[in-house]
Amino acid sequence: MQATTGRGVRPQRPLSPHLQIYYPLINMVTSILHRITGAALYFGSLLLVIWLLAAATGPDAYNYVASLFATWPAKIVLLGYTWALAQHLLSGLRHLLWDTGAGFDLKTVDVLSWGTLAGSFALTAAIWIGVAMCGGL
Amino acid sequence: MAMRTPLKTARYLGSAKEGTDHFWKQRVTAISNAFLAVFLVWLVASLTGADYATVKEKLANPLIALGLLALVVSGTIHMRLGMQTIIEDYVHDEGPKIVVLLLNTFFAILIALVGIFSVLKLSFGA
Numbered sequence: 086m087q088a089t090t091g092r093g094v095r096p097q098r099p100l101s102p103h104l105q106i107y108y109p110l111i112n113m114v115t116s117i118l119h120r121i122t123g124a125a126l127y128f129g130s131l132l133l134v135i136w137l138l139a140a141a142t143g144p145d146a147y148n149y150v151a152s153l154f155a156t157w158p159a160k161i162v163l164l165g166y167t168w169a170l171a172q173h174l175l176s177g178l179r180h181l182l183w184d185t186g187a188g189f190d191l192k193t194v195d196v197l198s199w200g201t202l203a204g205s206f207a208l209t210a211a212i213w214i215g216v217a218m219c220g221g222l
Numbered sequence: 223m224a225m226r227t228p229l230k231t232a233r234y235l236g237s238a239k240e241g242t243d244h245f246w247k248q249r250v251t252a253i254s255n256a257f258l259a260v261f262l263v264w265l266v267a268s269l270t271g272a273d274y275a276t277v278k279e280k281l282a283n284p285l286i287a288l289g290l291l292a293l294v295v296s297g298t299i300h301m302r303l304g305m306q307t308i309i310e311d312y313v314h315d316e317g318p319k320i321v322v323l324l325l326n327t328f329f330a331i332l333i334a335l336v337g338i339f340s341v342l343k344l345s346f347g348a
Contacts, residue, residue: 124308127301130333133262137290137340140281141347144274155271167263174259177252184249212263221270 111198119176122169129166160222167212172205244303251300258293265289281344294337302330 107113132154139150153159179197182188188197216222265286269277280286305326313319 120308123301123304127305127329130297130301134294134333134336134340137281137344138336140274140277141340141343147274147277170259170263174256178256181249181252212267216267216270219267221267 111202112194115176115179115198115201118172119180122173122176125165125169126173129169132163132166164209164213168205168209171208171212172201175201175204175208244306247299248303251296251303254292254296255300258289258296261289262293278344281341284345287341287345290341291338294334294341298330298334298337301333302326305330 135150136154139146154163179188179201182197188194213222265280269280272280281290306323309319309322309326313322
C-alpha cells in the first residue's frame, strides 16, 4: 500500500472491527443499557419536576397531573422509568466497584451483568406489586 | 532567571484545565444518587393514589423537603455530566456540539430550578 501525506486523502488502512462484527455479549448489552437508561432517566426527570410543580401549584393542577399519571400509557412509561432507575442504579454500583479495580475477571463480569439485569427486573416487580397491594394503583 | 519548565502548569490538569473534575463529580453524585433514588422510590410509592392534602403535607415535611432538594441538586449535576459524555461521544462537528452541550446545561438547570422552586414553595408557600 502506498503511503500518503496529502490532506483530505484518506489512506485505505484496515479498520478495527466495530459493533456489527461482534457477537452481543452480556457485558456489552449491560454497558449500552447503562447509557440508554441514563438518557431515559435524563428526560424522565421531567416527570418528577412536573409532579412537584403540580403539587406546588395547587389542588386542581395536582389532581389533573395525578389523573394523567394514572392513565395506562402513563403507567407504562412510569413502569419503564422504574426499571430504568433500577437498572441504572445497579449497573452504576457495578461501575463503582470497577472503579476500585476489583471485579474485572471474566467470570465476575458475566455474573455481575446478569445480576444487574435480574436485580433490576426483580426490584421493579417488587416495587409495583408492593404499591398495587397497598391499593396505590 | 526562571528555572521552572512549562510542565508545572500542565501537570494534573487536562487541556480544559479541569483535570479529573468531571470524573470525580460523576462518582460523588453517583454515590449520593444511589441513596436518594431509594428515597425517591419510597416517597413516590407511599404517595401513589393519595389525595392532595396528604401529598402537600408530606412534601412540606422538612426532612422530606431536604431529601428532595438533595435529590434535585445531586441528580441534575449527575445527569448533566452523563449527557455531556454521550454528546461528546456522538456529536463531532464543533458547531452542533456546542449548541447541544449548551442545551444540555440549560435543560439540567431548568429541571433544577423548577424542582427546587416547587419544593421550597411547598414548604414555605401559603
